[in-house]
Amino acid sequence: MLHRLLTASLTSPPEELYGTLFRDVQCSHIFSDSKTFADAIPLEDPVLIIEQYHRLKNNPDFDIEAFVRHHFRMPVHIASEFVSDKNDPVSEHVRKLWSVLTRQPESQERGGSLIPLPHPYVVPGGRFREIYYWDSYFTMLGLKESGRVELIEHMLNNFAYLVDTLGFIPTANRTYYLSRSQPPFFSLMVRLFSEIEGKKVLKKYLPQMQKEYDYWMDGGYEPSEPFTAYRRVVHLPGGAVLNRYWDDKATPRPESYSEDTNLAREVMNKYGTPPDELYRHIRAAAESGWDFSSRWFADETDFASIHTTDILPIDLNCLMHHLEKALAEAYLLCDNRRLHLLYEEKARQRNIAIQTYFWDESRHYYMDYDFKQRDFTRAVTIAGAYPLFFKLAPKPHSHYVRAYIRLNFLKSGGLLTTMVRTGQQWDAPNGWAPLQWIVYKGLRNYNFHRTANELSDEWLGLIEKEFRHSGKMLEKYNVSDTNLIAGGGEYEIQEGFGWTNGVYLRMKNRKR
Numbered sequence: 001m002l003h004r005l006l007t008a009s010l011t012s013p014p015e016e017l018y019g020t021l022f023r024d025v026q027c028s029h030i031f032s033d034s035k036t037f038a039d040a041i042p043l044e045d046p047v048l049i050i051e052q053y054h055r056l057k058n059n060p061d062f063d064i065e066a067f068v069r070h071h072f073r074m075p076v077h078i079a080s081e082f083v084s085d086k087n088d089p090v091s092e093h094v095r096k097l098w099s100v101l102t103r104q105p106e107s108q109e110r111g112g113s114l115i116p117l118p119h120p121y122v123v124p125g126g127r128f129r130e131i132y133y134w135d136s137y138f139t140m141l142g143l144k145e146s147g148r149v150e151l152i153e154h155m156l157n158n159f160a161y162l163v164d165t166l167g168f169i170p171t172a173n174r175t176y177y178l179s180r181s182q183p184p185f186f187s188l189m190v191r192l193f194s195e196i197e198g199k200k201v202l203k204k205y206l207p208q209m210q211k212e213y214d215y216w217m218d219g220g221y222e223p224s225e226p227f228t229a230y231r232r233v234v235h236l237p238g239g240a241v242l243n244r245y246w247d248d249k250a251t252p253r254p255e256s257y258s259e260d261t262n263l264a265r266e267v268m269n270k271y272g273t274p275p276d277e278l279y280r281h282i283r284a285a286a287e288s289g290w291d292f293s294s295r296w297f298a299d300e301t302d303f304a305s306i307h308t309t310d311i312l313p314i315d316l317n318c319l320m321h322h323l324e325k326a327l328a329e330a331y332l333l334c335d336n337r338r339l340h341l342l343y344e345e346k347a348r349q350r351n352i353a354i355q356t357y358f359w360d361e362s363r364h365y366y367m368d369y370d371f372k373q374r375d376f377t378r379a380v381t382i383a384g385a386y387p388l389f390f391k392l393a394p395k396p397h398s399h400y401v402r403a404y405i406r407l408n409f410l411k412s413g414g415l416l417t418t419m420v421r422t423g424q425q426w427d428a429p430n431g432w433a434p435l436q437w438i439v440y441k442g443l444r445n446y447n448f449h450r451t452a453n454e455l456s457d458e459w460l461g462l463i464e465k466e467f468r469h470s471g472k473m474l475e476k477y478n479v480s481d482t483n484l485i486a487g488g489g490e491y492e493i494q495e496g497f498g499w500t501n502g503v504y505l506r507m508k509n510r511k512r
Contacts (some may be wrong), residue, residue, distance in 0.1 A: 045259070121154060137192070240350075312371055328344045406451060
């Protein structure tokens with residue numbers, strides 16, 4: 001039954017399903033957020049709605065907004081009506097929020113862009129009304145602290161279900177996300193659950209981890225010329241293969257349709273860049289989760305210079321190394337020594353490539369690598385701390401990274417993501433919960449406890465200060481001036497908020 005429901009929901013994404021209607025609505029700016037109509041739920045058969053639209057749209061008194069509101073139910077923001085008690089400890093507030101942010105399978109709408117899932121799951125909150133891939137790992141950290149083990153298993157099973165059904169985990173369970181994924185944290189979720197339930201978990205989810213690996217490595221198994229790429233793999237000298245972000249489509253994102261088309265016109269007029277080339281880079285940056293940041297720009301001040309698919313990201317390749325190690329261990333548990341050794345060797349080779357292509361000896365820091373230019377990118381970002389989180393940094397490198405973080409990224413409210421102010425939400429002055437955790441845990445992995453505790457004190461203090469002021473847990477925070485709210489990006493700051501809640505609880509409890 002459930003498979004039939006999923007198959008029925010996997011109709012064309014809204015921009016294909018509604019065609020001219022979708023484009024006209026998004027370009028008319030009825031809604032301040034393009035995601036609103038992408039998530040709207042039709043109140044009757046979409047075919048009938050489209051027919052009526054084409055019959056009526058040329059009438060002199062036709063009102064497109066009235067038409068849309070008559071034929072669609074608009075989505076609501078998650079947790080917007082939840083009234084918090086500012087006198088509660090933040091930990092207690094978060095525990096209350098879990099039920100507010102949890103969606104049940106039977107409550108999911110039919111007929112819209114949402115892909116139904118078989119088990120309950122936690123959404124981030126605000127405009128994010130679906131389960132997001134990499135967000136969920138950090139949410140799970142807090143669910144574990146709250147003793148919500150069953151909910152962790154439900155979410156893990158939902159991701160396994162998506163892999164089994166689609167062959168990969170999309171950005172979130174929406175039809176308009178079916179051409180891209182997000183940072184591959186599935187093996188970390190499996191590892192987290194195994195800390196609770198034991199090593200049998202690695203064996204249970206081995207088939208899905210293998211499918212995820214095959215998805216990311218599509219095109220990477222056959223030898224190819226150095227510095228050539230196919231989908232998410234890039235071939236390098238000596239047979240090394242690393243990964244990049246990618247999207248199989250080169251069109252405007254449905255959830256940001258007007259933003260993308262407006263930018264494409266500007267870029268075409270300014271640089272002559274073909275729109276499909278721009279859209280591909282934008283979508284690849286969206287797959288990274290860092291949408292958007294000067295990290296992906298050739299000119300850090302100019303969005304038009306985005307070139308995401310030219311870049312080998314340090315964090316993605318550390319995640320892929322973890323997946324290879326998890327596969328190696330899982331195959332060993334299954335007594336498959338041949339595949340155990342194969343993935344151990346893949347992980348070893350990737351580690352060599354990570355040290356070769358990402359360590360910048362002049363900066364003493366891990367950088368992204370532009371394989372088209374065959375050099376490091378200009379962007380210095382907190383992603384350079386990922387090798388510490390995964391224990392991939394040689395000890396001398398770790399000392400340099402720690403010093404670099406203290407000098408450049410650590411502020412009065414936590415860690416910056418980059419050091420430049422561009423108006424993009426993943427740049428200064430903003431800080432984000434998942435990266436606070438990655439760095440905090442990475443520092444502790446190398447016994448830099450004093451710096452880790454300093455970071456934790458600043459970050460937890462900022463969250464608690466904001467909660468006392470507004471009663472809200474936010475998607476991102478201004479870590480440079482803790483008296484100001486975070487900003488930038490394509491939408492207003494969201495509240496809820498899954499990964500902030502999770503990282504707060506985990507970090508708070510580790511300090512006890």
